[in-house]
Amino acid sequence: MAYAVGIVEPKKIDEINILNASFLAMHKALDQIHRSFDSILVDGNRFKKYYEIEHHCIIKGDAKYLNIAAASILAKTCRDDLMGKLDAEHPQYLWKKNKGYPTKAHRSAIKEFGVTPNHRESFKLLPDQLSLDF
16 A cells, blocks of 8 residues: 655645646655556546556545545545644634635634735635725
8 A cells, every 4th residue: 555645835726726736736646656556546527647547537436435535534634734734833814723714714814914825815815895886
C-alpha cells in the first residue's frame, strides 16, 4: 500500500482555477508514489491524463470504492490539520472551526482584518454590498 497527499497553494489556485488545482494536487500526490501502478481511480467526472496511465472517473466514487473513500479521508484529514495550523497563526479567522469554508464569522474577520496569503482571492471572500441606484 502507498499513499500521498498533494497540496496546491492558494496563489496557484487563483492562477489556474480550483478544478485545475485539484488535478494538479492529484498529480503531485501521484508523483510521490514510488510503487508501480497501472490504473488510477478518480472521484468525479473529470481528470487530466497522468502520463500514459489509464484512469477511470467515478461519480460518487467515494461511496463505491474503498480506495477512493480512503483518499477522501486522507485529503480531509490533511485539510483539517492545515486549518489547525492556520488557526494557530491567525486565530481571528477561526480557521479551525470553518475548515476552509467561509462562515459568517470568517467573513467578518476578513472585513475587519483583511486577507492573508492563505486566502484564495479569486474566491468571493465577501458578499457584494447592497446598494440602490436612483
